[in-house]
Amino acid sequence: MTTTANGPGTLDEVLDYDTATAAFDPVMGLEVHVELNTVTKMFCGCPTEFGAEPNTQVCPVCLGLPGALPVLNRAGLESAVRIGLALNCRIAPLCRFARKNYFYPDMPKNFQTSQYDEPIAHDGWLDVELSDGEVYRVAIERAHMEEDTGKSLHVGGSTGRIHGADYSLVDYNRAGIPLIEIVTKPLTGAGERAPEVAKAYVSSLRDLLKGLGVSDVKMEQGSLRCDVNLSLRSRQDDDQMSVPLGTRSETKNVNSLRSIERAVRYEIKRHAARLRTGQKIVQETRHWHEDTGITTSGREKSDAEDYRYFPEPDLVPMQSDPEWVDSLRATIPEPPAERRRRLRAEWGFSEAELRDLINAGAVDLVAATIEAGATPAAARKWWSGELARQAKARGVDLCDLPITCEQVVELQGMVDAGRLTDTLARQVLDGVLAEEGGPEKVAAARGLSVVSDDSALGAAVDRAIEANPAVVKKILSGKTAATGALIGAVMRDMRGKADAARVKDLVLKRLVPQEGETDL
């Protein structure tokens, strides 16, 4: 058992991960808050632009001034329903907002407008694919609408965090931005893969929300945030599901995919160490520390009753007419995992090939290139080969390279027609990426095309034969593999503007008398 630092004067013990998961069964609950990309806030017409000057996107409604009345943003409501549908949820026929009362200066109203016992969407699921292709079904408890809080700047103290601060400065630009909170049911049965499942879930959810076009889903800007609830229960030989759940901790604001995996892993190790030595788990909020990879104790969790939820009297109930829900259902894109399975089958790629494309962010580009007329193999070759290399060298995303899918198709067409070799095609590509024009224009301007004139090629072959007597001797003694050296010499002579297969033919014709062509 090892020990890690946990703030001044306290130390948390952790148990080795394998020992922890051998003895205990982790149960997770994940809460994801996603900021919608609506133009205006949830209940008022203030803009939602990120990074504006402090307190310039506020009005009486989001500042909670007396007499101000909220009105629901239709686009926010539609996004909420679409998210619910994409997560295979049931949409509540009638639901309401509720006030969540608390005193904290990040909400000037002293309550957050949220949903309590009547979420707009409930009881869904999302299939999540792990790195080895195994699928874990994440059960969704609910997705409900609420609003974001203001941003506090803690002044004084040494850490810049809330602890030890002398006072706080609050900017309410973010207060009232539409949020959807997506809550899973307790996730069981993942065992030692729980950290991986957590990461894969948030990653899949991010893809799904991006596909729906409802959010920027930028974790680094806080438009997607994750809280991790974790508890452990003892492992039994049979009927694990009947073992009651343990006390949970809630780790707040884990804001990168990698951190989600690390935070779950750390909490499993920390809980296990406490349970092993007969200590109780305190039900509390914990802070995640990205730099050290540990969590530290925050405040003890208050009971739900302490928020004194009650139905929001300033907003009227929402009724979802089935026709309206169906019209929104028609706008839901194919789920990302299903789309990948379909494309892989259609394109005839291996798992590894498709995973490479996904990791390079090239799936949509390859799809568009195929749509524009390329074969799947050619589209994959360019986007995961030369173009991926160029993007990496320039430090940009593939989709930001200055080349269109149509230009890739044009380039491949020139290769297929025998007008460009792969080497020449790469040179043409350089020109296109240097924004000299499309492939045809670049090839013409740079004089890049295969020399198909046999007399010019023949002369180059003769020069190569003359210059390499040793190689010629090898070939004549039957070592035809040595032909490569001569082909290389010809290609250099022609500065790459020759088709290697054609050169090979010519070399062999010159050196090895062909049947029926003997002079004798």
Add this chain to the structure above:
Amino acid sequence: MSAISREEVAHLAMLARIDLAPAELDRLAGQLGAILDSVATVQQVAGEDVPATSHPMPLTNVTRPDEPRPCLKADEALSGAPEKEQQRFRVPRILQED
């Protein structure tokens, strides 16, 4: 019979950040109890066919289009703030239990 205990009133006062003296707790527990009792008579009147409601108006789905409207200027927004700094509302340290 009072529907609310002295301890519950003390708890609510704490949540609402209202400082109540012991005598006030006793008095308010009695008064709040009487109010709750009166409100409870509504439940006797409402039959099975009367759904619970959060709103007196028979309205649903009141929404607005997602179009921006003018905001307050920062100095207007901050004009009622007891203290301000860096164009932000200055508030006392948040976790006083620290």
